[in-house]
Amino acid sequence: MSTPTEGAPTSAEYISHHLTNLAVGEGFWTLHFDTFIVSGVLGFVAFFLMMRVARRATAGVPTGAQNFIEMVVSMVDAQVKDTFHAKSNLVTPLAITIFVWVFLMNAMDLIPVDFIPLVLHAFGVEYFKQVPTTDPNLTFAMSLTVFAIMLGMNFKHKGVGGFLHEALTVPFGKWLFPVNLLFRVIEDVAKPISLSLRLFGNMYAGEMVFILIALLGVWQLPLALPWAIFHILIITLQAFVFMMLTIVYMSLAAESH
Amino acid sequence: MNINATLLGHVIWFGVFIWLTMKYIWPPLQKAMHDRQKQIADGLAAAERGKQDLELAAKRAAEVLQEARNQAAEIIGQAEKRGAQLVEEARGNAKAEGDRIVAAAKAEIAQEVNRAKEQLRAQVSVLAVTGAEKILKREIDAKVHAQLLQGLEAELR
Numbered sequence: 574m575s576t577p578t579e580g581a582p583t584s585a586e587y588i589s590h591h592l593t594n595l596a597v598g599e600g601f602w603t604l605h606f607d608t609f610i611v612s613g614v615l616g617f618v619a620f621f622l623m624m625r626v627a628r629r630a631t632a633g634v635p636t637g638a639q640n641f642i643e644m645v646v647s648m649v650d651a652q653v654k655d656t657f658h659a660k661s662n663l664v665t666p667l668a669i670t671i672f673v674w675v676f677l678m679n680a681m682d683l684i685p686v687d688f689i690p691l692v693l694h695a696f697g698v699e700y701f702k703q704v705p706t707t708d709p710n711l712t713f714a715m716s717l718t719v720f721a722i723m724l725g726m727n728f729k730h731k732g733v734g735g736f737l738h739e740a741l742t743v744p745f746g747k748w749l750f751p752v753n754l755l756f757r758v759i760e761d762v763a764k765p766i767s768l769s770l771r772l773f774g775n776m777y778a779g780e781m782v783f784i785l786i787a788l789l790g791v792w793q794l795p796l797a798l799p800w801a802i803f804h805i806l807i808i809t810l811q812a813f814v815f816m817m818l819t820i821v822y823m824s825l826a827a828e829s830h
Numbered sequence: 831m832n833i834n835a836t837l838l839g840h841v842i843w844f845g846v847f848i849w850l851t852m853k854y855i856w857p858p859l860q861k862a863m864h865d866r867q868k869q870i871a872d873g874l875a876a877a878e879r880g881k882q883d884l885e886l887a888a889k890r891a892a893e894v895l896q897e898a899r900n901q902a903a904e905i906i907g908q909a910e911k912r913g914a915q916l917v918e919e920a921r922g923n924a925k926a927e928g929d930r931i932v933a934a935a936k937a938e939i940a941q942e943v944n945r946a947k948e949q950l951r952a953q954v955s956v957l958a959v960t961g962a963e964k965i966l967k968r969e970i971d972a973k974v975h976a977q978l979l980q981g982l983e984a985e986l987r
Contacts, residue, residue, distance in 0.1 A: 598835065605836040613843050620850045627858040632865030639862075646859050665860075666852035674847055705840075710833060714840030718848075 584788055591686060591784050593700040594708065605708055612705035615677045623673070645673065649816065656820045659730060659827035667722065667823070668816045671715065676812035678705040679776055683801055683808070686783045706776040706811075712769035719819050720765040726826035739829060764822055768815065775811050779804050 582590065595607040626638045635643055649672050653665045681704045689703045705711045727736045740757045741750040783804075786796045 601834050603832070603834040603836065604839060605834070609836055609839045609843075612840060616843055616847045620847050620855065624850060624854045627855045627862075630858050630862035632862050632869055635862075635866075643859060643863060646856070647863060650860075663848075663852060666856040667848055669856060670844070670848045670851045674844075708836065710836035711840045713833065714837045715844055717837075718841055718844050 587788060588781075588784055590700065591690070592702070592781075594702050595698060595700045605702070605710060607701045607703070608705040608708040608711055611681060611703060612674070612678055612711055615681070615705075616674050619673055619677055620670075645669075652817060653820050656817075657824040657827065659824070661726070661823070661827065663722065663726075664820065664823050667719075668820050671719075671819055672812050672816040675706065675715075675772065675815050676808060678711070679808035679811055681705065682707075682776065682779055682783065682804060685797075686780070686787050704776055704780055706772055707780050709769065709773045712773040713765070715772075715815070716765035716769035719768065719822065720761075723761075723764070723822050723826045726823055730827045731829055735829065764818075768818055768822075772811050772815055775807055779807055 594605040596603050596605050598604050622638070623642055626642050630639055630643075646669055649668045650665050653668050657664050684703055686703075690701050693701050702708065731739060741747065741753055743753060744756070745753055782800055783797065786793045786800060789796065
């Protein structure tokens with residue numbers, strides 16, 4: 574429990590405490606400082622490490638870090654090559670970024686739920702959400718960025734005219750263009766929403782289960798470990814799904830119907 | 831769900847990380863992996879070529895060996911033939927020489943025989959004459975000879 578000295582909080586207080594962001598600002602101009610910092614630090618650590626390794630990468634026998642990073646990167650690249658057939662310098666780096674970043678942010682879920690809040694409480698920080706992907710701001714930020722890149726990809730590969738033509742005539746032909754356009758808008762708007770809510774929902778639910786397990790006192794010990802082990806699967810799977818769907822959306826944008 | 835300005839912050843993070851990956855992470859790694867792939871492919875091709883060369887060399891060696899063996903067999907055959915020829919020749923020579931010697935010997939023997947015959951003939955006639963002389967000197971008996979002479983007389987008549 575978060576604060577043993579203040580007297581035990583109720584279960585509802587404990588849960589809502591864990592689900593409150595460390596926020597600064599008011600109204601729309603609120604910044605969730607915790608998820609912003611955690612995601613940024615994770616990203617910078619991971620991508621600067623990868624940059625260092627990539628700069629020293631040789632064509633000889635790869636060792637250690639280079640081997641590991643190449644393994645991850647070539648796995649992602651194989652998925653991209655399987656699905657995305659047009660030429661692009663953006664799609665593979667985008668997929669790598671998504672997979673690595675989302676995986677690391679999801680992995681924050683494996684840190685015991687009370688650990689970071691307890692440590693930070695000692696420094697006077699009241700709230701802290703450690704898993705950035707349980708913040709819809711992050712998942713929507715990613716999915717909307719992907720959506721924007723997808724629109725750009727559409728314009729680049731089909732041209733504005735081609736894109737409009739496709740939006741107006743597929744799937745029912747030119748005489749039913751209002752229906753076609755409606756379908757297209759629904760289809761495209763559904764993409765970023767489903768992408769972000771899927772990740773957010775999975776991670777939020779996983780975090781919630783960890784919090785509920787943490788409420789069980791001594792019984793959390795036999796329960797937290799199996800759930801953590803099972804959660805490793807979810808962490809990897811959600812990172813992979815987000816990456817994979819992004820690649821699929823990109824390939825749909827790059828190929829004409 | 832409280833959507834707020836954090837979203838913009840995360841968009842910035844995301845954009846920065848995509849840019850880092852696109853600019854500094856993916857190209858060098860891709861190049862390294864591509865180069866390695868090429869090196870491995872080259873190495874495999876070289877190995878394949880080496881194997882082919884080895885096979886060719888082995889085939890060539892076998893050919894050369896076979897040729898040498900054939901040549902050796904040929905030379906041996908020729909030598910044997912030549913040897914046999916020499917032996918045959920020698921045998922012929924020896925036979926001719928032998929024949930010649932035998933013929934000469936025979937001729938000489940015949941000559942000797944003739945000479946001996948001549949001598950014997952001469953001596954026999956001398957001996958006959960001498961013997962006849964001795965017989966005639968000792969055994970002239972009128973009675974015996976008269977009978978003989980009478981027989982001759984009867985025949986002549």
